[in-house]
Amino acid sequence: MPVTADGLSETAESGDPGPPPGLVVLGRYDEPPGYAVQRPRGADSWLFTWTVGGRGTLRQGRTETGAGAGDLVVLAPGTPHRYGVQQGADHWEFWWAHCGARPSWTAWLEPHGRGDGLYVVTPDPADGERHARIEAAFRRMLADARWTGTGTPPDTALPDDRVAVAVAHGSTARELALGALEEVVLLTAGAARGTRTGTGVDPRVQRAQELIAADPGAPHTVRSLAVEVSLSPTRFAHLFTQEVGRSPMRALREARLQHAARLLESTDLSAERVAAVSGFASPFHFNRVFRDRYGKPPGAYRADRLNG
Secondary structure (H helix, E strand, O other), rough: OOOHHOOOOOOOOOOOOOOOOOEEEEEEEEEEOOOOOOOOOOOOEEEEEEEEEEEEEEEEEEEEEEEOOOOEEEEOOOOOOEEEOOOOOEEEEEEEEEEEEOOOHHHHOOOOOOOOOOEOOOOOOHHHHHHHHHHHHHHHHHHHHOOOOOOOOOOOOOOOOOOEEEEEHHHHHHHHHHHHHHHHHHHHHHHHHHHOOOOOOHHHHHHHHHHHHHHOOOOOHHHHHHHOOOOOHHHHHHHHHHHHHOOOOHHHHEEEEEHHHHHHHOOOOOHHHHHHHHHOOOOOEEEEEEHHHHHOHHHHHHHHHHHH
């Protein structure tokens, strides 16, 4: 039976797995003390929350975190979780989205993992401009999810009661909504990855990682990256492997595969063209390493994503 916004309760029933991963369901709530959702078996889809005001508490497995204004907290599927208004807080206002996560997002979220599939990205409190852009992206996601694909897309203004829920029906609405959520992930997790300090990672290695992430399809080599960070190729390769746990070229291949997966999900480029723009000189090599990474060749991967 189709899921509609009207059929969604504010508090999940015990054991409710949440929306299936093929759907994109999102909303904005401003909840009073006592609000809580508990899923003993976890959810079938990813849950993204971004706090606008007040305080929330989210628990995934044995890992728990608080959430304040600007915090992005992500819960992976399949692990028992609970979330609600933090004890002592007068409310919790937040955006939320249930959906399947694009494979490329996990690279951005991974550095912010707290364990048990819970990810927390804390913002720079002085960066009000990015905060406003994230809010705008969620509003656009809500409007895009409501769009039928004909006529003018709905306005991004929120209802007067500041509570809104939408379910994206149809591939156009779903892809537009996911595109807006991807902007949120990049503005939070992606930006935090490039600017956070105190991680213990050598800044020269961080710079090389940023160069790879910014353009994975570029003809990077150990030598070219070493030049960018003013190290000899041998010293750079040793330092990168020591700091990251894998060689520069392995990191580059992973970034290229994630880039290729994103293109297969969001464009109609041929597999050969995807291979080329992602930095793979040989379509045959691309097909082999993509299958090794994702368990299926590029064509089957795209078909599964479109049908999912």
